[in-house]
Amino acid sequence: MNHQIDSYQLNTMLSSARIGELLKKYDRSGPRYTSYPPATEFKTLTAQVYLDALLQRGYAALPSDPISVYIHIPFCSTPCFYCGCNKVITRNPSAVRKYLDHLRKEMALLRLQTNLHQRPVTQLHLGGGTPTFLDDAEMTELIHHTSHYFNLVNHADRDYSVEVDPRTVNLARIQLLRGLGFNRISLGVQDFDDDVQCAINRQQSVASISALVSAIRICGFRSLNFDLIYGLPLQTLESIDETLRHVIALSPDRISYYNYAHLPERFPAQRAIRAEDIPSASVKLQMLTTIIGTLTAAGYEYIGIDHFVKKDDPLARAQAEGKLCRNFQGYSVEKSQELVGLGVSSISSTGFVFAQNAVQLERYYQALDANQLPIERGLVSKLEDVLRREIIQQLTCYRSLNIDAIEKEFNIDFAQHFSATLHELEQFERDGLIRWVDPKHMTVTTEGTLLLRNLCMAFDEYLQRSTPLRPLFSRAI
Ligand code: SF4
Secondary structure (H helix, E strand, O other), X not given: OOOOOOHHHHHHHOOHHHHHHHHHHHOOXXXXXXXXXXXXXXXXXXXXXXXXXXXXXXXXXXXXXXXXXXXXXXXXOOOOOOOOOOOEEOOOOOHHHHHHHHHHXXXXXXXXXXXXXXOEEEEEEEEEOOHHHOOHHHHHHHHHHHHHHOEEOOOOOOEEEEEEOHHHOOHHHHHHXXXXXXXXXXXXXXXXXXXXXXXXXXXXXXXXXXXXXXXHHHOOOOXXXXXXXXXXXXXXXXXXXXXXXXXXXHOOOEEEEEEOOOOOOOOHHHHHOOHHHOOOHHHHHHHHHHHHHHHHHOOEEEEEOOEEEEOOOHHHHHHHHOOXXXXXXXXXXXXXXXXEEEOOOOXXXXXXXXXXXXXXXXXXXXXXXXXXXXXXXXXXXXXXXXXXXXXXXXXXHHOEEEHHHHHHHHOOOXXXXXXXXXXXXXXXXXXXXXXXXXXXXXXXXXXXXXXXXHHHHOOOHHHHHOOOOOOOOOEOO
């Protein structure tokens, strides 16, 4: 199946009248669907439920079945005003000592109580916060402990990635990260415009990023990702054009271009951003079409919500081969692994269970000091959740829905089960956002790709039931 976006069609279709019409109907709040059900639906969950699920899965899994490990480092030295991550702002380097000791304890408890350590870790991701808040010795210690308690591998096709704040590294640190086994780097670029950088309290010059990109290439990292954001204060269509010009010149292999979510009630740092400096929804939609149009014209493929990759990237191949999946890191190649989340606020998933560690650092420490895994919240998926997750995966990964396959896999009559949703989809069809190839096969049109989240919302049972008292999600546009 061809998943390519017709950027010419996208630009010509989106007249300002058309943008206004779409905004009126579809500018709603909703999840990004990095999981279904979304993490906002998690309730209190005991560590025992998670352990039981791991043990059950452990009996069924082969020792050669791979797992993914995510490690969260929450510390940052200064706040970026747009930030919605779970982080701890500190200038106290000794905060790391206590954290590393507790991470080690968490790994040791898992090793004692499960057989995860026997299985190869084919995907490792170090995220934050700022993982590079750790100094060289601390980073080395962390990887040493991880390899002691888990089966880190040396295969060329492993994906070991680290999020890097460009302000915290130099050539020597990049070399160290490569030497420790990381083969993918994600640089937090966000935007290249000086005024925008000032407004978000994150200043990093084009020259400094360019020097890091050269270092990353020299050190032989297999893949470089840029994290960028549109909808930031003081951004304009012209400044986005200029940022895109620098991005294309630096040629990262992957680009994550997120939609800024302004939720100051939820994320206090965002109160430093003046609402009047944020581009309107209409300008944001034009920014998104510019981003998709410019990057696809430069040879990138838009693989789905927020994500672009070069044509020969493993994610592009996985999409063509039907092996793409959406997860907490965005998109990934494999589907059947356990995800083991370590560190404060990290989320794990195994079988039907999502399990999240304590979000507060003190509670994370308390649980581990009592020799308990620090799980506090999560969810045991119902069969209905699994069904809807599969539909949302098809939409977000392939921008299509194969109803035949869904009916066979879940033994349902789709028309009967989703009669209300199908009624809702009629509006999407009238608006030219979806197209029925035949009665059992729906595809998302080029214009519909801008509103993929809205389409997923139509299948989100939790969203339909919820009446949030305060905004939990960003707007889809
Ligand atoms: S954006 Fe990243 S570096 Fe900035 S405060 Fe948030 S977690 Fe820290």
